[in-house]
Amino acid sequence: MEDDECWVQLEEYRLLLTKTIEPSQITPYLRQCKVLSCDDEEQIFNDPNLVVRRRKVGALLDILQRTGHKGYVAFLESLELDYPRLYHKITGKEPARVFSILVDTVGESGLTQFLMNEVTRLQKGLQEERRRRQEAAAAAATQEDTVRQHQVRERELRKQQERVHRMREEKDRLWEEVRHLKDENYSLMHDVTKLSEEKNSALMSNRDLQLEIEKLKHCLMNAESDSKIRTVKLKNAMEQRPSQDRMLQLQRHNHLLAARIQELEASAQGTAPAPLDQERLSSESLEDYKQHSQAQHQELVNNIYTLRKDLHDAEALRDRYLEANEVLDLKCTTLKKDAKMYRDRMEGILKQMDEVIRERDKAIASREEYHQENCRGLQEKDQYRKQIRELGERCDELQVQLFRTEGEVIALQTRLHRHTCSQHDKSQTSEEDCKDKLTKASSVELQSPTSGEYDVCIASQDHQLCAGEPREENISAERAPSVDEVLGCSKPRLRCNIYYRRKRVLRSKPTWKEHTPCHLDNSSGSDNTDTDGM
Structure with missing residues (x-):
């Protein structure tokens, strides 16, 4: 997907590319980058259908497009080497590789001079970079000192914060303990209040029971008085009732009168009729006697009925009084038992109250003892806390002194480090002056026209001369390698290979070329993709 986007962006400049590019000028570099094969090159230059240069460029672009991103990068590098203006117009970047133009325009001597100028410029840049690095190292050392001092102060502040945190925790713990003691005190007061309420309720219950007992006693006395009154009334009623002998006598008299009446009736029926006057007299007398006897009999019958009625009423009243007396006896017995039960209960409650009072x-007493022990424990705990607080303050002071001592040690180490760095800077400055002299001498000798191999030899000689100089042992491991060291050891052989490869590319090009003006200001001293290691 990225390959297609790259070639789509390049497709906008296809007309400009086909109009400007000479295929024979860029095919050697493309073949060297292995994005163009011999068969492809044969097809481009010997195909009868590709006679016009623009068609050849179009076919070359089509072949490179099939290689993807690699062909795109190689094509841009070839434009950077041979068509810098076109490269700048397409990518918007300044070309960084102009060695082929230098070789074409000013020759190998100009290339050598250009390389020496670039080396000199790089050495100056390296010296400036070293100076900036030394300044940055000094600033970093100062910042490190400041950071260490801040760290010491931070440790002190952290220690003070820890101390404040401990004091806050202790305050919170003491406050929690005070709150717990308050809750315990409130609970004890609640228990005392509850016990006093229970005591008052027990006293009220005792008073209510005593009042109930008094009421029951009063009811019992009333019941006893009522029972006595009813008993007396019953006795009086029984005394006023006629006796059994009187009742028998009256019944006997009644029977005699009835027998007399029957005899008189029988005698009256058995005798002969007397004269009318005698009969009338006797009948009147009999009638009077009969009425008189009937009246007496009726009176006796009424008396008997009345007496029987009174007897029946007296018996009913006696039964009712007996039942009421039995009920009252039962109530009295029940009340006596209840009174005894309440009395026993009150005695038990009083005993329990006595036990509760003793408990x-x-x-x-035990609470007072506990409070005394608790007070003694709190006093001892306060003493221990005071001792612990004093020891903690002493420990904090010792730690603060330790931190300050560490800060002083760090400051002394920093001063020693600065002194060592100043000595190192002096030795390094003397070494750089020696190298500058050698570089100037070599640049003077290189003013004559020489080949690339001679440049390599001069660079290797400079490297050997610089390597032979004495080095001080106190140079730090972070020191960057110099330009002479970069040009030493492994680089001469690589540079020879690069120059040989460049000559081979130049020989493979045709005699006629499209000359383009070179811009030496845009060069950075780097070669093609094979020379990026430099």
């Missing part, structure tokens, strides 16, 4: 006294 309360014991609990109060």
Whole structure:
């Protein structure tokens, strides 16, 4: 997907590319980058259909497009080497590789001079970079000192914060303990209040029971008085009732009168009729006697009925009084039992209250002892806390002194490090002056026209001369390698290979070329993709 986007962007400049590019000028580099094969090159230059240069460029672009991103990069590098203006117009970047133009325009001597100028410029840049690095190292050392001092102060502040945190925790713990003691005190007061309420309720219950007992006693006395009154009334009624002998006598008299009446009736029926006057007299007398006897009989019958009625009423009243007396006896017995039960219960409640009072006294005494022990424990704990606080403050002071001592040690180490760095800077400055002299001498000798191999030899000789100089042992490991060291050891052989490869590319090009003006200001001293290691 990225390959297609790259070639789509390049497709906008296809007309400009086909108009400007000479295929024979860029094919050697493309073949060297292995994005163009011999068969492809044969097809481009010997195909009868590709006679016009623009068609050849179009076919070359089509072949490179099939290689993807690699062909795109190689094509841009070839434009950077041979068509810098076109490269700048397409990519918007300044070309960084102009060695082929230098070789074409000013020759190998100009290339050598250009390389020496670039080396000199790089050495100056390296010296400036070293100076900036030394300044940055000094600033970093100062910052490190400041950071260490801040770290010491931070440790002190952290220690003080820890101390404040401990004091806050202790305050919170003491506050929690005070709150716990307050809750315990409130609970004890609640228990005392509850016990006093229970005591008051027990006293009220005792008073209510005493009142109930008094009421029951009063009811019992009333019942006894009522029973006595009813008993007396029943006795009086029984005394006023006629006796059994009187009742028998009246019944006997009644029977005699009835027998007399029957005899008189029988005698009256058995005798002969007397004269009318006598009969009338006797009948009147009999009638009077009969009425008189009937009246007496009726009176006796009424008396008997009345007496029987009174007897029946007296018996009913006696039964009712007996039942009421039995009920009252039962109530009296029940009340006596209830009174005895309440009396026993009150005695038990009083005993329990006495036991509760004794237990309360014991609990109060034990609570007082507990409070005394707690007070002694709190006093001892306060003493221990005071000792611990004093020891903690002493420890904090010792740690603060330790931190300050560490800060002083760090400051002394920093001063020693600065002194060592100043000596190192002096030795390094003397070494750089020697190298500058050698570089100037070599640049003077290189003013004559020489080949690339001679440049390599001069660079290797400079490297050997610089390597032979004495080095001080106190140079730090972070020191960057100099330009002479970069040009030493492995680089001469690589540079020879690069120059040989460049000559081979130039020989493979045709005699006629499209000359383009070179811009030496845009060069950075780097070669093609094979020379990026330099």
